Amino acid sequence: MPEIMPQQVILAIDQGTSSSRAMLFNRDGELLALAQQELSCQFPHNGWVEQDAEQIWLSVLAVCRDVLQQAVRLDLEVIGLGISNQRETTVLWHRQSGEVLAPAIVWQDRRTADYCQQLQAHAATIRLKTGLELDPYFSASKVRWLLDHDTKVQQALADQQLAFGTIDSFLLWRLSGGQLHATDTSNASRTLLLDLTSLNWDPWLLQLFDIPLEILPQVKQSADDFGCCDVRWFGTTLPILALIGDQQAAAIGQGCVSAGTLKSTYGTGCFALLNTGYQPVISRQRLLCTVASTVQGQTQYALEGAIFVAGAAVKWLRDQLALIDCAAETETLAASLPDNGGVYLVPAFTGLAAPYWRSDVTASLSGLTLGSGKAHLARAVLEAVVYQTADLLRAMQADGAVIAGLKIDGGMVANQWFCQHLADVLQLDIERPAVAETSAYGAALLAGIQAGWYCSLADTALARPQLTGYSPKMTNEQRAVLLAGWQQAVDKVLR
Numbered sequence: 001m002p003e004i005m006p007q008q009v010i011l012a013i014d015q016g017t018s019s020s021r022a023m024l025f026n027r028d029g030e031l032l033a034l035a036q037q038e039l040s041c042q043f044p045h046n047g048w049v050e051q052d053a054e055q056i057w058l059s060v061l062a063v064c065r066d067v068l069q070q071a072v073r074l075d076l077e078v079i080g081l082g083i084s085n086q087r088e089t090t091v092l093w094h095r096q097s098g099e100v101l102a103p104a105i106v107w108q109d110r111r112t113a114d115y116c117q118q119l120q121a122h123a124a125t126i127r128l129k130t131g132l133e134l135d136p137y138f139s140a141s142k143v144r145w146l147l148d149h150d151t152k153v154q155q156a157l158a159d160q161q162l163a164f165g166t167i168d169s170f171l172l173w174r175l176s177g178g179q180l181h182a183t184d185t186s187n188a189s190r191t192l193l194l195d196l197t198s199l200n201w202d203p204w205l206l207q208l209f210d211i212p213l214e215i216l217p218q219v220k221q222s223a224d225d226f227g228c229c230d231v232r233w234f235g236t237t238l239p240i241l242a243l244i245g246d247q248q249a250a251a252i253g254q255g256c257v258s259a260g261t262l263k264s265t266y267g268t269g270c271f272a273l274l275n276t277g278y279q280p281v282i283s284r285q286r287l288l289c290t291v292a293s294t295v296q297g298q299t300q301y302a303l304e305g306a307i308f309v310a311g312a313a314v315k316w317l318r319d320q321l322a323l324i325d326c327a328a329e330t331e332t333l334a335a336s337l338p339d340n341g342g343v344y345l346v347p348a349f350t351g352l353a354a355p356y357w358r359s360d361v362t363a364s365l366s367g368l369t370l371g372s373g374k375a376h377l378a379r380a381v382l383e384a385v386v387y388q389t390a391d392l393l394r395a396m397q398a399d400g401a402v403i404a405g406l407k408i409d410g411g412m413v414a415n416q417w418f419c420q421h422l423a424d425v426l427q428l429d430i431e432r433p434a435v436a437e438t439s440a441y442g443a444a445l446l447a448g449i450q451a452g453w454y455c456s457l458a459d460t461a462l463a464r465p466q467l468t469g470y471s472p473k474m475t476n477e478q479r480a481v482l483l484a485g486w487q488q489a490v491d492k493v494l495r
Contacts, residue, residue, distance in 0.1 A: 011081040014440035022063035025444040035066035047110035050103035082242035082447030084249035084439040085167040090142040101152045105142040112141035113359040131289025140192035168243040169217045177230030182218040184243040189291035222293040223450040242446035246439040247271040253438030254407040255461040266412035270307035285395035305354040305392030309347040313381045323374040331415045333378035342367035344489035345380040355395040387486040409438040424474035
């Protein structure tokens with residue numbers, strides 16, 4: 001009898017703020033194995049958000065080893081890996097020893113707000129060069145803070161042994177055994193240091209932030225040759241085929257690979273990306289212009305609206321207020337009410353992102369009465385994410401976008417009440433994939449291009465999982481009342 005060949009799969013690493021996950025996908029987009037480890041953040045001071053990069057690394061090793069063992073049991077052949085990652089989070093390490101020199105400063109961290117304010121005279125030039133706002137969200141000011149405040153970092157710089165990377169770059173360094181210090185264009189475009197047009201590190205920006213070029217990674221394509229994993233990690237020299245920021249990865253996983261396609265991911269934060277094609281579009285509405293991906297020598301761009309707090313507010317209900325035991329309870333609680341009772345949460349726990357960009361404001365809960373209960377709070381958390389999405393899409397339309405529909409993913413979209421409310425308030429048809437792991441899937445698709453599975457980025461859009469649809473049912477009058485209440489709540493915070 002002819003020998004049956006094992007099914008080929010790609011290992012996708014999805015390193016997020018809340019967890020590290022590893023998955024195995026076949027060529028048809030089927031998810032065949034998954035492993036996950038939760039991660040925690042530390043909040044040492046008001047506005048500071050940190051993670052232990054060593055713990056991130058160990059969690060990635062653990063989940064990868066788990067799914068590779070599953071591959072053996074399932075008789076699967078792993079042909080390579082792709083990485084999607086939380087963006088902007090900043091890691092500095094020692095080149096020779098590989099030691100992490102300081103806590104990773106997470107994208108949500110606001111400690112550099114005053115420093116960014118001091119550079120506001122350059123904000124317009126920065127926006128034109130990078131497509132980004134001058135904000136603590138991005139990596140450059142985080143690197144500057146570590147250079148100014150950490151003695152181990154300063155010593156490594158003096159010894160010419162300092163390396164900077166976002167999480168993708170750090171994981172690549174570790175996986176390759178220190179052989180490759182690189183990133184891709186999508187992650188590099190989130191640092192405030194990359195020129196969007198040339199796709200090179202910008203000398204003027206490096207001088208402005210006083211960051212040495214020699215500590216930065218090489219910028220490569222999103223699907224590229226990133227070397228191989230050191231054999232000591234997994235017992236094999238597994239090729240590393242793709243790196244991409246998690247939101248850009250989710251767009252690819254959702255098939256948003258042509259101009260005009262739009263997706264929104266609801267995880268710890270919320271990120272809406274509108275593919276704008278092969279030319280960067282600088283927003284007039286304070287949205288971000290970012291690299292979507294670089295594949296086969298071609299770079300696509302996107303307009304992005306960011307919401308700092310989405311699922312993080314659900315976690316706040318669970319962990320800080322102890323009002324729920326698990327995120328799934330919010331669906332039942334929200335659906336138990338005939339309306340929101342006039343209760344609105346503006347979740348500015350780490351300031352407000354697009355289109356407001358106010359790092360100085362804090363969260364606010366308004367409209368409470370003696371009749372308000374935990375169901376109202378749970379519903380207010382979910383509604384706040386919906387209303388902020390409406391703000392983002394309104395800004396995109398003001399920038400000239402024509403929005404026909406929205407593709408959604410992320411942990412929050414398991415909540416059917418949330419998905420329907422999103423369709424109602426946005427007055428759009430919503431598509432949710434059967435497999436919500438679109439960031440990991442996008443990384444797998446890119447790796448598949450590099451491995452020869454797919455001919456092009458457009459080819460990957462044909463391999464989308466099954467979809468569930470939601471259509472708007474709310475009247476225009478109901479929608480207008482809800483959005484007016486939201487705007488009043490936001491205006492109070494912005495005063």
